[in-house]
Amino acid sequence: MSHSYRKHKFFGYGGGDTDRAFKQRFNRSFRRISKQHIESDREPLHSMHEVGPPWESTKIAKHYWAGASERDMRK
Numbered sequence: 001m002s003h004s005y006r007k008h009k010f011f012g013y014g015g016g017d018t019d020r021a022f023k024q025r026f027n028r029s030f031r032r033i034s035k036q037h038i039e040s041d042r043e044p045l046h047s048m049h050e051v052g053p054p055w056e057s058t059k060i061a062k063h064y065w066a067g068a069s070e071r072d073m074r075k
Contacts, residue, residue, distance in 0.1 A: 003074060003075075004074070004075040005073050005074060005075065006073045006074075006075060008064075009064055009065050009066060009068045009073070010062045010063070010064055010065075011062060011063060011065050011068070011072075012059045012061070012062045013059070013060060013061065013062070013063060014057075014058055014059040014060035014061070017058075018058075018059075019057045019058060019059050022056070022057040022058060023057075026048065026051065026052070026054065026057075029051050029052070030045060030048060030051045033045060033050075033051060
């Protein structure tokens, strides 16, 4: 069985390991609001920023780490 490796040296930093729960909540609200707009004959949402600020997630951002070792590149 082979190992999985990262292709690029970008790493997320912030408070959490994953953004999955935040993305699920955010996308559910985006779809719900868009559906309500369509049902009431209004223009649907075009941007996620219309729902709320996306920077409230647990991960703040990603950065490039040039000095990443082979061990750091493993998934």
